[in-house]
Amino acid sequence: xxxxxxxxxxxxxxxxxxxxxxxxxxxxxxxxxxxxxxxxxxxxxxxxxxxxxxxxxxxxxxxxxxxxxxxxxxxxxxxxxxxxxxxxxxxxxxxxxxxxxxxxxxxxxxxxxxxxxxxxxxxxxxxxxxxxxxxxxxxxxxxxxxxxxxxxxxxxxxxxxxxxxxxxxxxxxxxxxxxxxxxxxxxxxxxxxxxxxxxxx
Amino acid sequence: xxxxxxxxxxxxxxxxxxxxxxxxxxxxxxxxxxxxxxxxxxxxxxxxxxxxxxxxxxxxxxxxxxxxxxxxxxxxxxxxxxxxxxxxxxxxxxxxxxxxxxxxxxxxxxxxxxxxxxxxxxxxxxxxxxxxxxxxxxxxxxxxxxxxxxxxxxxxxxxxxxxxxxxxxxxxxxxxxxxxxxxxxxxxxxxxxxxxxxxxxxxxxxxxxxxxxxxxxxxxxxxxxxxxxxxxxxxxxxxxxxxxxxxxxxxxxxxxxxxxxxxxxxxxxxxxxxxxxxxxxxxxxxxxxxxx
Numbered sequence: 001x002x003x004x005x006x007x008x009x010x011x012x013x014x015x016x017x018x019x020x021x022x023x024x025x026x027x028x029x030x031x032x033x034x035x036x037x038x039x040x041x042x043x044x045x046x047x048x049x050x051x052x053x054x055x056x057x058x059x060x061x062x063x064x065x066x067x068x069x070x071x072x073x074x075x076x077x078x079x080x081x082x083x084x085x086x087x088x089x090x091x092x093x094x095x096x097x098x099x100x101x102x103x104x105x106x107x108x109x110x111x112x113x114x115x116x117x118x119x120x121x122x123x124x125x126x127x128x129x130x131x132x133x134x135x136x137x138x139x140x141x142x143x144x145x146x147x148x149x150x151x152x153x154x155x156x157x158x159x160x161x162x163x164x165x166x167x168x169x170x171x172x173x174x175x176x177x178x179x180x181x182x183x184x185x186x187x188x189x190x191x192x193x194x195x196x197x198x199x200x201x
Numbered sequence: 202x203x204x205x206x207x208x209x210x211x212x213x214x215x216x217x218x219x220x221x222x223x224x225x226x227x228x229x230x231x232x233x234x235x236x237x238x239x240x241x242x243x244x245x246x247x248x249x250x251x252x253x254x255x256x257x258x259x260x261x262x263x264x265x266x267x268x269x270x271x272x273x274x275x276x277x278x279x280x281x282x283x284x285x286x287x288x289x290x291x292x293x294x295x296x297x298x299x300x301x302x303x304x305x306x307x308x309x310x311x312x313x314x315x316x317x318x319x320x321x322x323x324x325x326x327x328x329x330x331x332x333x334x335x336x337x338x339x340x341x342x343x344x345x346x347x348x349x350x351x352x353x354x355x356x357x358x359x360x361x362x363x364x365x366x367x368x369x370x371x372x373x374x375x376x377x378x379x380x381x382x383x384x385x386x387x388x389x390x391x392x393x394x395x396x397x398x399x400x401x402x403x404x405x406x407x408x409x410x411x412x413x414x415x416x417x418x419x420x421x422x423x424x425x426x427x428x429x430x431x432x433x434x435x436x437x438x439x440x441x442x443x444x445x446x447x448x449x450x451x452x453x454x455x456x457x458x459x460x461x462x463x464x465x466x467x468x469x470x471x472x473x474x475x476x477x478x479x480x481x482x483x484x485x486x487x488x489x490x491x492x493x
Contacts, residue, residue, distance in 0.1 A: 023449065024442035043449035050453065050479065055472040062460065 002180040004056040011184035016049035018191045026198050027079075033089065034082040041075030044068060045191055057180045060164070066119070067104050069164065073126035073157055074100060076194075080133050080150075084142075095125070112170050123161045130154025134197060150197030156190040216286050217300060220269050221262045228482060233257045233356035235485035236375055238492040239437040240364020252315050253363055257323065257356055260308030264327045264352075266301035268335045270294060275340075279397040305331075312359070319363040326355025340402070343409040350383035351376075357485075374433035381426035382481055385458065388419050389474035393467070416462040419473070423458035427451035430484055443491040447484055454480050 019042040027038045048069070051059045059065070074096045081092040099122035106115045134151035137143040163179050166172060172179075237253055269276070269287055277288035286292045305327055313320030330352035338345035354376030361372035384406075391398055391405035392415060398405045406415040434447050457473040 020446055023445050028442060039445050039449070043445075043452065046446075046449055047453035047456070050476065051457075051472065054475045054479070055468060058468065059472070063464070064460075068456075 001057055002177045004052065008184040009053050011188045012049040012053050015184070015188045015191045016046045016053075018188075018195050019043075019046040019049065022191075022195050022198065026195060030079075030083060033093070034079045037075045037079035037082060039075075041072050041079065042191075042194075044071045044075070045187070049187065052184075057183075060180075063107065066164075067100065067107060069161065070100060070103050070119075070122060073123060073130060073154075073161055076154070076157070077126040077129040077133075080130060084133060084137060099126070116166060116171055119166070120162070123158065127154060127158025127161065131158060146199065147197050149193045153190045153193030153197060156186055156193070160186045160190065216291050219286050220266045220292070220297060220300065222265050222269075226258065226261050226265060228478070228485075229261050229353065229356045230254065230258055231482065231485045231489075232375075232379060233360040235488040236357035236360025236362075236372065237364045238489045239361055239371065239375065241438070241492055249315070249363065252311070253319075253360060256308050256311040256315060257359065258308070259304050260312060260323045260327055261356065263301050263303070263305030263308050264330045266297060266304060267331045270297040270301055271331070271335050272339075273297075275401040275403060278401040279394070280400075281394050281397050316363055316366075318367070319359055322355055322359040322362050322368075326352050326359065328352075329355065341404065343404045343406045345404075346384055346387045346406075347380075349387065350380035353383050354379040371433055371436040374429055374436055378426055378430035378433050378484075379481070381422050381429055382477065384422035385419050385426065385454075385477045386474065386481075388415050388422075389470050389477065391415075392470050393474065412465065413462075416465060420455075420458040420462050423454050423477070427454055434484070434488065437488065437492075439488065439491050443487045447487060450480050450483055 022042045023039055023046070027035055027042075030038070078092055078096045082089045085092075099118075102118045103122060106118045110118075131151050131154040134143070134147050134149075134154065138145050138148035138151075160183065163173055164183075167174075167176055167179055233253065234250075237250065269285065273287040273294060276282035276285050282288065287294065287297055309320060309324045309327060312323040329348055334345055334348040334352055338348055357379055358368070358372045358376040361375060362368055365372070388406050392407050392412065395405070395407055399408060406418060410418075431444075431447060431451060434444055439447070454473075454476060457469065457476050461469045461473050
């Protein structure tokens with residue numbers, strides 16, 4: 001497996017600091033459910049960054065990583081829906097719980113194809129929401145143009161999440177080392193886009 | 202002549218600096234500063250802060266040097282510590298004892314001059330660390346780490362006492378947070394260097410109760426440390442944003458501690474050791490930054 005380099009560690013540290021900043025200062029004053037959802041998403045980013053800095057990329061081999069990493073897109077999309085599509089809040093909360101439960105359940109019980117299918121559905125829907133909702137809101141002038149950056153971050157998280165999840169599920173799209181080489185930069189770019197984008201939300 | 206003197210001073214400095222265990226001393230000092238910061242205005246001023254830093258640094262360094270002096274025979278038996286200045290012969294036991302006593306006396310004396318109650322807590326830290334933990338218990342029982350934990354909690358309590366002027370429940374909770382965190386720190390370490398500790402004949406939790414029981418103890422101590430630290434942070438009046446970060450970091454600690462019981466590995470154990478140190482440092486820095 002690819003060893004983590006000093007540059008990777010620096011990128012992950014900046015990612016963690018940005019995620020921490022967002023939790024402290026970037027999401028205050030939002031409704032409780034939205035706050036919890038964003039806190040979980042950015043919290044997982046922060047802790048994941050720290051664990052990779054300490055333990056290297058091998059931490060990604062832990063059985064629960066697929067489940068825990070799903071909290072990032074699920075938390076982020078739940079926060080966005082709760083904030084900007086309040087009528088759908090309960091329905092999407094149910095999807096989030098069901099999606100997470102399904103990923104957890106299929107991890108230990110189902111065939112590879114079922115695992116990949118469940119992951120693709122959950123990541124696909126949440127990723128599309130994070131990608132499209134901010135773009136639509138910005139284009140309609142409901143939020144400042146800068147908020148569209150959250151959508152770009154969502155696009156990146158969708159790509160990164162799918163690449164890692166397929167790789168973990170045993171159906172790699174790219175070689176593992178290539179994914180790991182891209183991961184720290186991708187995480188930093190994504191987090192930076194979220195932080196800048198949310199400052200205009 | 203001047204160059205020779207400079208080189209001598211530099212050599213002596215680096216030898217004695219390594220007796221202080223700079224990382225451990227630094228972390229304990231930061232807990233003291235966090236305890237002081239937790240008191241908030243109007244008690245904090247620059248002169249007091251400087252006096253706290255100086256006195257606490259000297260007292261912590263003094264007790265560390267005294268521990269090194271007393272444990273020199275054990276250090277010589279362990280691979281990890283046999284290159285320390287005392288077992289390797291870079292400094293003599295007499296020099297080390299003199300240094301330890303000087304630092305301790307100045308540190309505690311200065312603390313007592315700043316504030317008698319603060320000085321008493323600093324002295325209690327030194328007493329529990331050197332006398333109770335190192336001299337009386339460390340070679341006889343694995344439970345000595347509880348007293349090591351008590352002494353580890355004294356700098357943060359001392360800082361709090363200096364800030365508020367008395368011992369309050371928040372100060373005790375902060376100290377308890379450190380006390381409950383210390384088993385995670387020490388037990389993961391004693392598993393990593395199991396053979397070293399065996400060679401030196403030091404009883405540890407893994408050698409007395411086995412690895413699995415130790416892992417469960419680590420998980421329990423991590424849960425209790427996170428809960429206590431959270432309660433203390435709430436009592437301090439930490440702002441909600443910083444409290445959220447503390448909860449996230451605590452969740453990371455619990456994840457690693459529980460994973461280490463269900464899926465034990467050397468890598469996870471060492472990861473938990475490192476993360477626990479980072480957790481404590483972060484919790485303290487959050488407290489300091491939030492109160493500024």
